[in-house]
Amino acid sequence: MLIPSSIARLAPHLNLPKANEIGVAEAAEGVIEALRKGEPYDQWLLIFDNAHDPESIMQYVPDGPGGVLITSRNFAWDGVVDTLTVDVFSREESRRFLDRRVPGIGGSEADALAEALGDLPLALDQAGALQSETGMPVGEYLTLLRDQTGKLLAEGRPMEYDVPLTATWALSVSTLHEEQPDAVELLHLLAFFGADPIPRDVLSTGRGTVDPPLSDILDDPLQFSRAVQALGRYALVQIDRENQTILVHRLVQALLREDVSENERERFRRNVQRLLAAAVPLQPDDTTTWPTFARLMPHLEPAQMAQSPDSTVRPLMHNVVRYLYQSGNAPGALALAAECVAAWQAHPGATSRELCTMQRHLSISLRFVGRYKEAFEVGSQALTEAEHSLGAEDEETLRLTNNHCTDLRAMGLFAESFALSSSAVERHRAAFGDEDERTLRMRTSLALDLTLTSRYEEAERLLKRVYSALRDLYGSPNHPTAQIVMNNLVRVIRLRGDYSEARELGEDVYAVGVATLGADHPTTLRAASDLAIAMRKAEGGSSDVLHYAEDLVQRYRRLMGDQHPDKLAADMALVNAYREARRIPDAVAAAELITLAYAQVYGSDHPYTHGCRHNLALLIRLAGDHGKSREMHEFVVSRLTELLGPAHHYTLTAVLGYISDLASLGHWDKAVALGEDALADLRQLLGAAHPMTLGCMANLALDMSKLGRTDEAIALQADALTSLQRRLGEGHPTVAAVGNGERLDFDFDALPI
Structure with missing residues (x-):
């Protein structure tokens, strides 16, 4: 009856009989007819504000020369009339609005307020009015908004609105509850997700996992669709048909959470946790599952997944943490793993297996961010617990053994890691077989130990075997684990002295990483680091090499900060490129800082820190001291x-x-004696044709000539030059240096552990 009465009140303005003279219906009909004819006005605008049901309103919409504006929160108007969706503010619009509404508000405060209020214009106006009138600080407002959403949103109502913001939503929910109570039940469930779009398939995938009456709604696709349709009709949710998502505004969610008892909150939260757990992919290493993980991530913290006591939820959190660090978000993985471990240690329901597994992921995450000592402590504790509670040959114990090998390498205990990984490979073979993924990962760990103990040919053979098996296992050469193995292979090829081969293969591995993982993924960045070193070894300190190394350092700084171990390795690679390019002052200044950083990250007595000291020492000699x-x-x-x-x-x-x-100090006798011993050791370790062995020969020839051992020196120098030409090519800078009688220097590059 409100619409006919409102239209009838226009009758006197159109020179028509009033409603009290001829009746409301007749007066309204006369107004509509006059507007249709354009008499006495052919320019008019009729506004229907907050119009809900198209069927009940369209009979009052006149044709004619004027215009009709309908505002509604019911998306059922789509297809009935031409529609324009008015969304919330953009973040920039929110900032500008608050800047005008609350003089003196800072940019960060405006961002925080806009984020908390979901950029909703009316809510921002209400918040601005309250702060202008009371002087309430933004921080205090945000605390109240979190703790007392409904009460706060009823305060400070803008004068243009006679109904509080909360009342509008409450009326819609109340009306819907009378019409379709199952839709309101679904709405309360959606309130315990995050404020990001909720994938519709999360609700359908989890059918059979939730409690009644929600199970009655979700298990019946038709009933579920009707409930969603009703929520959209009342504008309580936004339905994105293209992306198959449902969005509930964060303020509506907060009000709905306040609207139920604590027991009900626990029920809804428990069901959301089960739905999210059912949607978590089981293969976090598979890049095709990463988009699914990404859609779920915004909902995990609001749903308090880490604190879930549900035994069906906890195991799936392992997959989430692994996805985070495998996809390049190590800080996120660390935060979630630490939260899970703390919650599970406090909860009596968590099993030893669940806790040990999450501690392993915590150790890995700590390593990814360069916190090696903490990773070692967490991993060692978990391994001890697993051996005690699960047994030495249990799958999780064996995974923790592999993890412990990595921790040992990070602590500089290369021989100890090699001994453990050698025995662990046999234990993996006995437990899982030769070609099982877990055994292949353990073999990859062993290959790293072989590399770090200078057994390059053995490492190369093993990595080629592992790569072939992984390619067959995954059905693709581009799986992330296979890419790691290939990059390790590039590194070993370089270390055994085949620089051009390492550069060519490294270019291919880096290109695959960019295409499949992205240029900023940690695995791709490591491929870039090894490529930078291979380029320098293959062509010296050219401008291309310098530009590539400098760009890589900047990428690491942007993505990981200055203290991450991989960033420090890139820094050292740039120092070595500076030296090759004869930029000695630049190299010395950078090497001094990097050596200090290595001592802080790895420890002052770590082999890598001593390697950095070696690089600095040879630069200091080149600088004259x-x-x-x-x-x-x-x-x-x-x-x-x-x-x-x-x-x-x-x-x-x-x-x-x-x-x-x-x-350089003229101690030729000692230099020759040590040079002869070193040459014998290098032939034994690296082979007679390795560039480092040949470089040692060339340097020894120079020192022998100073002692008058001319014939030996000439023969040795000629042998070294010919062999280097054959190994590196006649145009290589090292060949030119030896031909010119220059002394060669040999530098250190840190390897990923």
């Missing part, structure tokens, strides 16, 4: 010999630096 370089190298050689042994690649690299110090 031969005595200081010798002093530094004496210390580095002593420590690396004790930590890794005298025949390790890193130790011999530092020895060659020390020999060059002696030569």
